[in-house]
Amino acid sequence: MVHLYKELQPKDHFDIILPHLSSHDRQLLTLFYQPLTGPEPISLYLTLWAEGEDPQKEPLTHYYLMNVLDMPIGKVFQARISLEAIGLLRSYRKDDGENRSFLYELVRPLDAETFFQDPLLSMFLFSKIGEHAYRKLRKRFINRFDKESYREVSRTFMDVYKPVHTNVPQEFIEHHVETNKRNYPFYYEQFDFDLLQAGLSEQLIPSRVFTLEVKEWIAKLAFLYQLSPLDMQKIVILAIDDEMRISLERLKKAAADYYKLTVSKEVPTFEKTFETDQQEENRHQPATKEEELIHYLETTPPIQVLRDINNGKEPVPSSVELAEDLILKHGMPVGVVNVLLEYVMLTTDMKLPRKYVERIADHWMRKNVRTAKEAMELARTERDQYMKWKLENEAKKSSAAGYKKPSHKIIREEKVPDWFYKRNEPEPEKDNGPSKEINFEEERRKILQKLGVLDG
Numbered sequence: 205m206v207h208l209y210k211e212l213q214p215k216d217h218f219d220i221i222l223p224h225l226s227s228h229d230r231q232l233l234t235l236f237y238q239p240l241t242g243p244e245p246i247s248l249y250l251t252l253w254a255e256g257e258d259p260q261k262e263p264l265t266h267y268y269l270m271n272v273l274d275m276p277i278g279k280v281f282q283a284r285i286s287l288e289a290i291g292l293l294r295s296y297r298k299d300d301g302e303n304r305s306f307l308y309e310l311v312r313p314l315d316a317e318t319f320f321q322d323p324l325l326s327m328f329l330f331s332k333i334g335e336h337a338y339r340k341l342r343k344r345f346i347n348r349f350d351k352e353s354y355r356e357v358s359r360t361f362m363d364v365y366k367p368v369h370t371n372v373p374q375e376f377i378e379h380h381v382e383t384n385k386r387n388y389p390f391y392y393e394q395f396d397f398d399l400l401q402a403g404l405s406e407q408l409i410p411s412r413v414f415t416l417e418v419k420e421w422i423a424k425l426a427f428l429y430q431l432s433p434l435d436m437q438k439i440v441i442l443a444i445d446d447e448m449r450i451s452l453e454r455l456k457k458a459a460a461d462y463y464k465l466t467v468s469k470e471v472p473t474f475e476k477t478f479e480t481d482q483q484e485e486n487r488h489q490p491a492t493k494e495e496e497l498i499h500y501l502e503t504t505p506p507i508q509v510l511r512d513i514n515n516g517k518e519p520v521p522s523s524v525e526l527a528e529d530l531i532l533k534h535g536m537p538v539g540v541v542n543v544l545l546e547y548v549m550l551t552t553d554m555k556l557p558r559k560y561v562e563r564i565a566d567h568w569m570r571k572n573v574r575t576a577k578e579a580m581e582l583a584r585t586e587r588d589q590y591m592k593w594k595l596e597n598e599a600k601k602s603s604a605a606g607y608k609k610p611s612h613k614i615i616r617e618e619k620v621p622d623w624f625y626k627r628n629e630p631e632p633e634k635d636n637g638p639s640k641e642i643n644f645e646e647e648r649r650k651i652l653q654k655l656g657v658l659d660g
Contacts, residue, residue, distance in 0.1 A: 212281045214267035215532045221309040222256030232313040235341060237290060239332040240325070240474075245286040247273055249293070252308055263305065267531055270538075276503040277538060284308075286476070291389065302535075316345035323424050323456050324390070331473045395423035399433040400440070409440060413450045421452055425459040428472060438462065501546070501576040502539035506531070509542045513549055523556050530565055539576035540568060547583050552594060563593055 230250075238246045251272055255261060269280050287293035291314070296307040313319075320326050320342060330338045397419060401411065414422075426436050442458035443450050463472070501509065506527035510519035523545075530541045548561050567586075573579050583590070 212266060212277060212284075213535060214265060214270060214277050214538060215535050216266050216304050216306060217263040218266065218306040218308055219263050220252050220256035220261065221307065222253065223310060223312050225253060225310070225312060229313055232316065232319075233292075236316070236319055236325075236329060237292065237313060240328050241283075241286045241290055244273070244275065244279060245283040245290075245292075248280065248283040249287055249310065252293075252310055256310065265532055267528065270505050271507060274505070274508075276505065278503070289389065316341075320346060321452070323421060323459075324428055327428055327471060328474050331471050390420070390424060390427075393423075395419075395426055396433045397422075400436055403434065403437045404440065409444060410448055413444065413448065417452070418450050418455070421455055425456065429459055429463040429467065430472070431459070431463070435462065435466075498539075498576045498580065501542040504538075504542065506538060506541050506545060509545060513546060513554075522558075526556060526558055526561060530561075534565060534569065536565060536569065537574055540573050540579045543576050543579035543583065544568070547579075547590075551591070560594055564590060 233246055233249060248269070251269065255264065266277060266280060269275070270277055273280065273283075275283070284293065284295065288295055292311050294309040294311060296309070298305050298307070314322070314325070319329075329341075333341075397414070400422070401409075401414070422436055422440070425431070425439070426433070431439070436459075439455070439458045439462050440450065442462070443455040445451065445454065504512075507519065507524055510523055510527065511517065527541055527545060530536045530544070531538065536544075544561060544565060545556065548556055548564070552560070568579060568582065571582060573582060
């Protein structure tokens with residue numbers, strides 16, 4: 205998740221390629237894939253599905269996804285790569301100078317039988333939902349027939365049809381089979397098959413048994429149980445039958461038995477690699493309220509920040525449009541935009557003068573400010589300059605309206621503003637009595653005393 209802006213930004217556009225999907229696919233997504241990925245990736249899939257069905261669809265931005273899914277851009281990115289890893293999404297990127305766009309191709313979920321046959325996916329699901337729920341799913345989606353007592357007599361395509369003028373090249377057939385066998389991204393070639401076969405004699409285990417499908421299962425089982433090629437040699441020996449053939453079921457059972465005998469009786473589980481990075485970050489929980497504020501500004505959509513600053517009320521369209529322009533047209537990071545909105549509103553009596561905001565935004569972009577922390581530090585060091593710009597902006601407005609320039613008192617910015625603590629509190633009932641003038645300095649002093657935060 206380091207340098208996320210290099211991977212994905214809210215202003216990046218995307219288009220959708222949609223396969224034929226049915227209500228049955230929706231059941232598979234919910235019951236088979238959601239336990240593996242969690243709800244957020246499936247929400248992203250369903251959103252892309254819905255948008256892809258629009259006959260007049262236009263390129264959308266990831267800022268749109270942030271608002272629809274109520275996720276920061278980092279969560280959207282994590283949901284995307286989870287879908288990619290599980291085989292539900294293929295992503296393509298095109299760079300055009302400073303702009304970039306993505307093409308998202310949704311992939312149909314595997315049918316239930318193929319899913320349960322896959323050693324990684326079936327074990328992943330088993331570890332997530334437990335034996336009872338796993339067996340219930342199998343019973344619901346798999347129609348079990350005793351095919352062992354039958355002999356298959358189905359004709360193949362090439363039994364029935366024949367090219368008129370040419371023969372189909374063998375390498376084309378092999379490539380076609382290999383392409384269709386890969387149901388989700390898994391690079392089985394990374395397994396050391398040379399070492400595996402080096403310890404197996406041709407008389408004991410003929411090389412012909414290592415078909416493409418068998419090799420893929422060997423690599424998947426080795427990955428699942430974290431076994432070496434030397435371990436897999438023993439498993440292959442256990443899996444081969446009297447006719448010198450390796451069935452996938454025997455291979456799967458031999459690997460599971462070997463794991464239980466030599467490693468653990470508990471089934472292996474899976475962990476997302478980017479969640480490990482996140483857990484590392486979570487060890488350093490915000491130690492101060494200011495760090496908590498920075499984390500909030502980095503991970504919250506601007507429209508929600510505007511609501512929180514405004515005591516839960518919906519922001520006016522012009523404020524939302526201004527925030528979106530900063531993100532989509534100018535490419536500013538979300539955390540930086542949130543700091544800018546908060547800073548301007550707290551120093552202009554809850555207003556958002558567009559020219560003043562854009563002037564500071566231009567300054568921050570030239571300074572290459574990328575994080576909320578950098579923006580807050582720059583706002584503190586450049587406070588006098590920004591207040592000068594504010595007065596100039598108001599003076600131009602006053603002169604244009606024919607008013608006399610008012611005198612202003614510079615109010616120093618709070619480290620942690622009052623609205624941040626009240627954002628989750630219910631809105632108090634309105635008092636219809638006479639309005640009283642609020643002493644902002646006195647209220648600020650009381651808040652800081654309660655928090656134990658020193659002034660300045």
